[in-house]
Amino acid sequence: MKNPVSIATENFVKTVYQFDQKKGYDTRPGSIARELGISNAAATDMARKLARKELIEYKKYKELRLTPAGRSMALAVIRKHRLWETFLHQVFGLGMHEIHREAELLEHLTSDFLADRISHFLGHPTTDPHGDPIPDPTGELPDAPGAVLLSQAPAGLKYRVSRLSGSEKEFFDFCQARGLALGTVLRVKNQFRNPRMTEVEMEGTVLLLHAGLAQTLHVRPATGPAYDPATYVNEPQP
Amino acid sequence: MKNPVSIATENFVKTVYQFDQKKGYDTRPGSIARELGISNAAATDMARKLARKELIEYKKYKELRLTPAGRSMALAVIRKHRLWETFLHQVFGLGMHEIHREAELLEHLTSDFLADRISHFLGHPTTDPHGDPIPDPTGELPDAPGAVLLSQAPAGLKYRVSRLSGSEKEFFDFCQARGLALGTVLRVKNQFRNPRMTEVEMEGTVLLLHAGLAQTLHVRPATGPAYDPATYVNEPQP
DNA sequence: ATTGTTTTTTAAGCATACTTAAATTTTATT
DNA sequence: AATAAAATTTAAGTATGCTTAAAAAACAAT
Structure with a gap:
């Protein structure tokens, strides 16, 4: 029924979410393409596909926006990313410049089950080593107000x-x-x-x-x- | 130059290696296909592709054999798999029936660098929780003789x-x-x-x-x- | 040795995730 | 408001990794 989500899809949705949050960034296909290192055409194509899957709201020539399902997926991936970063830094002692690279990979093949175990092991941290907030399992995002x-x-x-x-x-x-x-x-x-x-x-x-x-x-x-x-x-x- | 190795390729090569080791198992495309849950046709196709990449020796209707490069790839994946299993069991306390499932995913997105860190953290174990030997970084496989x-x-x-x-x-x-x-x-x-x-x-x-x-x-x-x-x-x- | 079964291979086709190049739309500028 | 520049979209094509169905080869058994 529910077919597996690809790494490409997760990365796309994640990037749209992050660019939507940062002010000064736009979420048109070109921006996303530049960030992901793919062509504009590929980004447009992906946007149309993900719109069919109701992860993204897509209107030609307009900025991309996430549906609730898309936002939820993005936050789940970001949660895994930041939990891994925290873990790799605190437990394995990886340097600040190394954790992002590794977490960028691991985030995609980490089950929700395992993410919860990592969180538990770390004492349910609310921020990663960069100070970025870690979404909770339901997708709520604790944020330092006024930053x-x-x-x-x-x-x-x-x-x-x-x-x-x-x-x-x-x-x-x-x-x-x-x-x-x-x-x-x-x-x-x-x-x-x-x-x-x-x-x-x-x-x-x-x-x-x-x-x-x-x-x-x-x-x-x-x-x-x-x-x-x-x-x-x-x-x-x- | 050296394009990235897909998860499908890693799993295929890993399975060929494992079936080649176990006596009583054959490494013809059908066996591999059954194990991986894909069609015979897909396995044959994959064998031809991997032969082009010099990971597998392929002759029609014959059993598949790994080249040195293929064997090396298989052992690297198996190393990551068993390090993760050991880690998940010892550190996160996952049950014996849970570690395989998670390691099966993580093994593919773990850098050699990270694998060495896991190994170091665990005190360079030589066997995983099943008693299976963990290959060292060079691909040497410690095995309990006489098993x-x-x-x-x-x-x-x-x-x-x-x-x-x-x-x-x-x-x-x-x-x-x-x-x-x-x-x-x-x-x-x-x-x-x-x-x-x-x-x-x-x-x-x-x-x-x-x-x-x-x-x-x-x-x-x-x-x-x-x-x-x-x-x-x-x-x-x- | 011929027949029947099993397995492998070939062939055709599909979805994903990209590419480049051309066409279209938007945006910015004069 | 017209035009130039920039971005997006469409179109056509490619590699990967699968599928099913049919053809070919290998194997087993009488």
Whole structure:
């Protein structure tokens, strides 16, 4: 009856979900194609097929949107991805730049049953090593409220780093060398328009980050108590 | 240059290897097809394709044989399979009947890098929870010398159980209920021809096992010290 | 040795997941 | 508003991995 879901389908749906979430990204076939390393034609074709399967809403020349079933599939895959990342980092000690690559594969051949076992073994974490929230088995997504890209954080305020979303070794080496980690407190001094740069200050040091980097770091206003992923309780989203 | 290996290819090559090892099994396309749940035509087709890729030696109407490259691929997959089984059992506590199913999937999307990490985490085990040997990264296969199917063990002698090769829950429930586990000592009283049955004696109890079961248990003569997989050192095979 | 059965192979066809190239639509610009 | 640029869609074609049905070869048995 219900035929198996291919890796290509899971990756496509996942990418549409992620691009739909990030503001500034569009979900037209071309964007998805670029991300997945396939041709525009292939992406359009896939969109039509997945529309037939009621995973995607597709209208010619319009952005792609997920149906509830599609969203649910995307969140299940993302859950597995982030559980594996957490596991590989905490248990096997893989580096931050290695976990994404491996999780990208494992996520597709992991049963819901096994995902729950990983989650249980880890004590049901709510965020992965990047600070990204891990969807629960029902697809609810705990999210740190008020998080924003560092590149879009209003200047003058104090923030705490809440996500490191990169996957390159160089990125994590850079962050480590500069003391940028989950929870690091910093102040945004300036947001420059051209060239796009973010100037931040941390413990006396001043850093100038180009847009590519500042879009990989998420921060939350540093007022109130520190955000603790481990004890954060999910609230329904508006 | 070197395009990625599909799951279908890995499973095909793995099955050919395993059927080639087990005596009494043949490696003609039909057998492989039956095992993989595909048609004879598909198996023949696959054999021709893999011959082109120099993974298999194929001559019409003859049994399939692996090339060195094919054998190497098979052992790499089997290594990942058994490492995952060991891991899932020891670390996540999955039941004996659950580990095969999950490992069957994970084995295909596990990098060599990750396999080595799993092996390292587990202390480089040489056998999986079934007692099956785990190939090392170079493809050397440590094997307990002198192991034989319980169904083929000469009667009258004492043996120690060295493998439980099943994957069904019922099989492991049966073994547990009867006290059959790795290392269990038993004596083969009789090997009946028709119907094919094996009569064994263990701690006073007498068991009559039908062929299907007796072919899933491997035993080794119980003379000398117990076989300890953890300390067994691989020897080159003849 | 011929017949009948089993197995393998060939042939034709289908779904998935891509490709490139051409046609169409949208978007941006002047 | 017309036109140029960019993106999307359609069309045609390919490789993989299967299917069923028919043809050919191998095997078994009298």
